[in-house]
Each structure stands twice: as C-alpha cells, then as structure tokens.
Amino acid sequence: MENFNDLAAFALVASEHSFTRAAAKMGVSQSALSQTIRQLEARLGLRLLDRTTRSVSPTQAGEQLLKTLAPRLEEIENALSSLKALREKPAGTVRINAGEHSAATLLEPRLRKVIAENPDIRIEIAADYGLMDIVAQRFDAGVRLGEQVARDMIAVRIGPDIRMAVVGSPDYFRRFAPPQTPHDLTAHNCINMRLPTHGGLLPWEFSKDGRDLNVRVTGQLIFNNLALRLNAALAGSGLACLPEDSVREAVARGELIAVLQAWCPYMSGYHLYYPDRRHPSPAFARVIEALRWRDE
Template identity: 45%
Template structure:
C-alpha cells in the first residue's frame, strides 16, 4: 500500500495538491478514529455526504479500500489500519510540534486534553481549571469524561487523572495531593433520628445509600479497616445510583448514610450539613495520580495545568 500511496502522491506535486493530500489524510484519520461518519462529520464541520466523497476519492487515488461500510457500522480494512497508524502518527507529531512552538510564546497557549472519571473531573479538575482558564485565556481545555479508564494515547489526550499509580511502564506518573480516605456521612437530623453507628456491624438496619458500579454492574461494597481487621459491608437501603452526585444529594436531604470519598464531602462536613461516623474505621487507601506518555514533550500550557492541579490538591 505504501508504494500505491507514493505513486498517487508524487513528491513533485504542486502546493495545492499537497494541501489536498493533507486534507484528505486528516479527514481519513478522523473517520478511522471515530468509526462513525456522523461524529466525524460533526468534528470536521462538514456534511456526511462531503465526508463520504472525500474518502471515496482518497480510496480511488491510492487504489485500495480503506474502510468497510455497512448500514450499521464502519470498520477498517488492513490497508486502512496501516494508513491510520502511519498517517495518524505523523499528523499527531505535526500537531504536537505546532503546540510546542505556540507554547513558547510569552504566555502559555494551546489545547490541553485530559481524560478522567466524572467524580475526579467534578471534585479535582474543574475547581482547579477555573483558575487556569481565567488567568490564561490562550489556553483551551478539553475534558473527556470516561469512567472506564480510557487509553489516553488512543483518545489523543495529553494526560489522564485517576486513582492509583498502577500504570504502564511507558507512562510518567505524578501523585496529586494527599492520601485519600472514605467517609461514612449523613445529616445531623438523620443521626438524631436513627442513632450513630460506631462500627461496621452497626450499619445493619440503617438506610445505606448504595453505589452501583458502571463497569461491572455490582453494588460497591463498603470496606472498613481498623487495627489490621478488614470488614466488608454490602449496603442495604432505599436508594441506589450509579452517579455519586445523586447519592450525595440524597444524603444531604437526610435520606440515609452515604459512603463517599472524604474530598467529595469535605465542604459539607466543614459547614455542618453532614457529619461523619466511624472515622477510625476509614484509613487512607491511595491518592490521585496524573499520568502521561513518557515520550510526550510537555508544552508550557500543559505545565500550567499540571502545576495548578498540584497546588489545588496540596
């Protein structure tokens, strides 16, 4: 296929022709990564018919099929996979060089893409990024929410933030903030009406607000530890959600006891809307980490984002 591409795109081609080549390859890479013409067209700001025509012309020029298309799906042929690997890598390299160059201006500038779970995005990234976007209008931030620990290279993100530091060896991992703890919390009114549990066994009979994990569909078991003794409690209660924000709302309304990361409820503990119980059964269990490919050259904009996240979690 490589020779077919070289025959189709002569090095002596005109500047206009070269522009067409770059445009066609860029279009193909977006379609190949999305594997969806509707999403790719929206990303490129063109119609689906124009997108289909561009891919058709590209395939005719190089003389091979790049995509397999049905009424329901889009896939890559072997040639398409090879072209995506080569063209995607080079186009990403060009974009990175341009971003690095723009990042050497007097003020940091350019796009920074970060992937994180919804909880980390809300509790860690958003509060820190407000300051960045306000102080540096030339920096653009794209925040991708993914609770399944997305591949940041495949998603073309600059970095990810997640709990724990067990990552591939080709990633640079930077701890953010202090060690995390869980907290069993409810409103003062709830505890006044139903009593305050002092140990995990006391949770029996309490209205425990349960979290259903999206990845496996099971209820998250509440795990406690004290003096080397580990106790796991399956929460029983009237309310279950796969969204921690909804569980927090229910706890604030006095429905029952929630078991959440301390960082998520700290503000409510400080203003008295929530109180915690069994604090001595909730040791630290890990910390947030920012990670990015070791081969990546951080831009000035990325350094600003990293420093702001670190400062916000100290």
C-alpha cells in the same frame, strides 16, 4: 523520494561564493562538501559551479537552478520556523479523564489560571468514574488515586491524601442507631453508587489495625454521581460514603453526622497519569505544572 540535501548544499555554496565558508556553516569538511557538489553535478549531467583558486561562481545552469531553488528553500525554512514557534507556544487542546470529585475540587479550580493566561489553550475534562484506557480513548491524561495508577504510566501527585466518610443526617439517626462496625451497615439503608465501567455497585472500603474490609451495602437509592448521593444523605434518605472534604462543611453545621471514623483511613491522593512523553507539548506542560501538588 530523492534526497535534496545536495541541493541545499549547492544553494549555500553559490550564495557564499566559497566552499570554505559554506562548509563551516554546514559543519562539514570542505572535501566532503566538494564531493557532494560533484555527485549532484554528475546526477544532473550539468556543471553548476565554476571553481577557481580565488572564487566560486554559478554557471548559467547553476544560476537558473539557484533562481528557482532559493525561494523554495526559504519557504521550507519559514515553514520549519513556524513549527518551532508552535512547539514553543502553549496552544492546542488538552483532554483529561477524571472522576467527578477530582474534576470539581482540583482540576477546574486550578486550571482557571491556565486558560486565563493562555488564550490558545483549550482544556476538555470528561468527568466520570469509568477506569478507561486513556490512550485508546485519545485522552492526554487521566486522574486516579495513587494506588490505582498503572505502573507503566508517569504519575504526578495533584492532591493531598484523602479519606472517605460515612455520613447520615440527624433525622436518619433518630430513626436508626449509628453503626459501630462496618458489619452493622448491612442493617442500614445505604445510598449506593453504580460503577459505569462494569455496571456493578461500588463496595465501601474500610481498614483498621491492618485489617481491610470491603462491605457491599444495600439500600433503596442508587446514583452514579456524588451530588445526588450527598443530597440524599442530607435529606435523611440513608447513609452515604463520600469524600471527607465534600461533607466537611455539612458535618460542621450539624447537617450530617460522620460515623465509623476509626475505620476510614487516609488513602494516597489523586494523581495525574499519562504515557511517557519525551517531548510534551507546551500546553500539556502548563497543565501539569498548574496541577502539581505542593504540600503547603
């Protein structure tokens, strides 16, 4: 494609009737602008401007070119202006991949205000436990615990430190003695969770006095979401390992009993992560600010 900068330069000189004023608006020297116009005239084989010591005016060929060129340049300027408005206006779709717990407790509640105040923003939340490649799957961002975020990603904390809780119903503990150590879980009916990424069962992680311990528990029930595991624990079907905040009210009401608390340390909270973006969209920037954790 040809470089049309010289046409824009010609249109400005013709409309200003001055090389001096046109050069000032373009931020170039008058001699450089004159050279540009001479090269354009040589390329077209036509004289476009009549120059005198006092003024500059288009020739007949210049008038004809300017008549055709000016509206086109205005259209281009308007198109660029509309793009600028699009860049500055929060609009478009933001896609986030997150686990069920973070989606329900952090994303959906905090993003209500964003969509209420920005009708042109659409937010899609894919709630699952798969540790997928957000770039390959065309997500704008993902949510993981802090220690799970890859180092080449930008991470923004969106929640406080969290910990898991091992819980069972009073009815269950009337039938089985509460475990005293994580090793005791091998004798209990535990409610497992199936990992979607690799198809394996999620191990239960514990730590105490600097000692980390992963226990692969067994039981009659396996689910792939939080709500079903919580319902099964409430029904007395077995022990479940769930985020502490999801069972806090049930424990306070006496519907569930927490065990092995000394073995359940706090972990780095949820982080929103995304690839480096030099110029994030206004919509994505609004989402980040709405989710950013502020320790109150």
